[in-house]
Amino acid sequence: MSEFDFIKTYLAPLAGPEGLGLLDDAALLYPPAGHDLVLTKDTMVEGVHFPSPAQKMGGARGADTAERLIRTNLSDLAAKGATPLGYLLSLAFPRDMDAAYRAAFAKGLDVAQQSFPPLKLFGGDTVVTDGPMVVSATLIGTVPTGGMVTRSGAKTGDDIWLSGYIGDSAMGLKHVLSQKIEPAPTGADIWHWEEAYLRPEPRLDLRGILRSHATACADVSDGLLADCGHIARASGQGLSLNFGHISLSEATHRWVYKQADVVAAKLALLSAGDDYELVFTAPKTSRAALQASHTKAKPLTRIGHVTDGQGVTLRNAGGDAMDFGAGGYAHF
Amino acid sequence: MSEFDFIKTYLAPLAGPEGLGLLDDAALLYPPAGHDLVLTKDTMVEGVHFPSPAQKMGGARGADTAERLIRTNLSDLAAKGATPLGYLLSLAFPRDMDAAYRAAFAKGLDVAQQSFPPLKLFGGDTVVTDGPMVVSATLIGTVPTGGMVTRSGAKTGDDIWLSGYIGDSAMGLKHVLSQKIEPAPTGADIWHWEEAYLRPEPRLDLRGILRSHATACADVSDGLLADCGHIARASGQGLSLNFGHISLSEATHRWVYKQADVVAAKLALLSAGDDYELVFTAPKTSRAALQASHTKAKPLTRIGHVTDGQGVTLRNAGGDAMDFGAGGYAHF
Numbered sequence: 001m002s003e004f005d006f007i008k009t010y011l012a013p014l015a016g017p018e019g020l021g022l023l024d025d026a027a028l029l030y031p032p033a034g035h036d037l038v039l040t041k042d043t044m045v046e047g048v049h050f051p052s053p054a055q056k057m058g059g060a061r062g063a064d065t066a067e068r069l070i071r072t073n074l075s076d077l078a079a080k081g082a083t084p085l086g087y088l089l090s091l092a093f094p095r096d097m098d099a100a101y102r103a104a105f106a107k108g109l110d111v112a113q114q115s116f117p118p119l120k121l122f123g124g125d126t127v128v129t130d131g132p133m134v135v136s137a138t139l140i141g142t143v144p145t146g147g148m149v150t151r152s153g154a155k156t157g158d159d160i161w162l163s164g165y166i167g168d169s170a171m172g173l174k175h176v177l178s179q180k181i182e183p184a185p186t187g188a189d190i191w192h193w194e195e196a197y198l199r200p201e202p203r204l205d206l207r208g209i210l211r212s213h214a215t216a217c218a219d220v221s222d223g224l225l226a227d228c229g230h231i232a233r234a235s236g237q238g239l240s241l242n243f244g245h246i247s248l249s250e251a252t253h254r255w256v257y258k259q260a261d262v263v264a265a266k267l268a269l270l271s272a273g274d275d276y277e278l279v280f281t282a283p284k285t286s287r288a289a290l291q292a293s294h295t296k297a298k299p300l301t302r303i304g305h306v307t308d309g310q311g312v313t314l315r316n317a318g319g320d321a322m323d324f325g326a327g328g329y330a331h332f
Numbered sequence: 333m334s335e336f337d338f339i340k341t342y343l344a345p346l347a348g349p350e351g352l353g354l355l356d357d358a359a360l361l362y363p364p365a366g367h368d369l370v371l372t373k374d375t376m377v378e379g380v381h382f383p384s385p386a387q388k389m390g391g392a393r394g395a396d397t398a399e400r401l402i403r404t405n406l407s408d409l410a411a412k413g414a415t416p417l418g419y420l421l422s423l424a425f426p427r428d429m430d431a432a433y434r435a436a437f438a439k440g441l442d443v444a445q446q447s448f449p450p451l452k453l454f455g456g457d458t459v460v461t462d463g464p465m466v467v468s469a470t471l472i473g474t475v476p477t478g479g480m481v482t483r484s485g486a487k488t489g490d491d492i493w494l495s496g497y498i499g500d501s502a503m504g505l506k507h508v509l510s511q512k513i514e515p516a517p518t519g520a521d522i523w524h525w526e527e528a529y530l531r532p533e534p535r536l537d538l539r540g541i542l543r544s545h546a547t548a549c550a551d552v553s554d555g556l557l558a559d560c561g562h563i564a565r566a567s568g569q570g571l572s573l574n575f576g577h578i579s580l581s582e583a584t585h586r587w588v589y590k591q592a593d594v595v596a597a598k599l600a601l602l603s604a605g606d607d608y609e610l611v612f613t614a615p616k617t618s619r620a621a622l623q624a625s626h627t628k629a630k631p632l633t634r635i636g637h638v639t640d641g642q643g644v645t646l647r648n649a650g651g652d653a654m655d656f657g658a659g660g661y662a663h664f
Contacts, residue, residue, distance in 0.1 A: 023566040024483045025408045025550065027371040031363035039359040041470065043422040043457040076357045090375040090422060090468035125375040131463015136422035138373065138470040151356045218357065234355040 010106035016120025040076035066108030074202035082141030089124035154235035167269030172197025200276035217280035342438035348452025372408035378464035398440025406534035414473030421456035499601030504529025532608035549612035
């Protein structure tokens, strides 16, 4: 199947009017009045950001890779308080990639679009490579004029809030990579973790809360400690986190508390990344409103506060600073 | 050098205010009032779209690759009649890429930005790959509301116009790939061709002409015949081209007319691509204005006309249709 046939058969049906039927080399966007545009771009490499198709596993299938690419990029928009509009794709497919994998990839895009309306494909480029698959998406979203949440607005005395749980995706990746998980978890826990890894939920539902309360926000992609570090650096502040306040899901809690060194096991998860939850700062005056938004199914947890100084400090229940090493994933 | 250090040292100085110092995961764009946004995305793979750094040649250096990436993407904006604003980058660098190559790559971006103000870096993502380098750029431009030139507006009876010359870049690529060029050209001709390949000139200068006259336009990236095919398909029309009217530069003309089969040699160049000139259609009423815009240094040549029917027909001086095979480059 040629490049043009692949685009016509599989990608053109995913295009919004902005994509001009994918017959053009460009997309045309009429920016909605009263809004700013938010642009994000994330790239994934086979064997680095997702398992190689050669590895037998659900995670290796084309549909999963495509869905994860879109979901993780949407997470960047969620962290800005933005509403997604559409995306452009760059697909470098291995020369010998089979047609079924390509078709499945397009199916995964379709599923992602249906999960997050009105998201549509605007355009992109499809090429071959002699190396591993490299896929990249540029996501475009909108915020009301002046309403984007940055990483740079944290102020001394702000609370630090975390949505959801940390660590499920890292546990899912262990499973996808066929790493031994001991003691052996239940099938239900494995399923829970695998879903967290394969289909992370971009927290677009928190848009209203972020726009009303957040002074700074990041999505947890590099690891909670590293992403707090990004906020600290961009804001020129320190972030002090309470180790005990950072919540784990029931499945992950169960596993961590069976480990010989519970603290080390939890620390590793705080540095692991791929959670795609949101960590944000908000003034103390927002505390009651944010506590009222907390539910068991979708927790919002206060995990620390913003200080003078710089960097991230992690404190145990006694208030002592804990050593957590580099604490985050650098892509090279 | 870590990902963060590379971004801070080499990329952050290239960022516009939209890039938020590259400390954020997103770019923030205030769309200019009275304008639409035009988005394009092109991807290049080492060994496919540019020579591998292992090959000895100017074309392999990081700065050349970066400059070419930006210039070819700008060409897509030029074909839309758009004014460039900025770009997002996706860089998948080989794990063992040396620091000098990365620094040179950033330098090439800098040179490109200075060549096309007010172009600035808005953001992106930098990752490692175990395969060849894959780089992608999303370019963002503006047109006055409703003013974008598409590929789909060609009408029966329109003239077909070509800017500049075809084939210089293909000759340059032969040289960069160390392919034998016989009979041996002069050093000046080689220099001319190599520049055309390494530093194609996006025809942003034709913006006003396109907006005033063009009914459809494409940049010549896949090959003149293939790109005319894109216009034919998107417009639902036929394009009839006069073989003899398609001009060659003096250097390329000199070489072609020394070949045993002059027609075959020229035909190969019309299918070769990478010219980054513009081919566009315009009504007959624009003919005088377009002829008046022609200069020897920057030619505008009438090379055919739009017909009913479909596809591209290439005619010799006697009016007979010529066989040109597939006539264009498909990326897989």
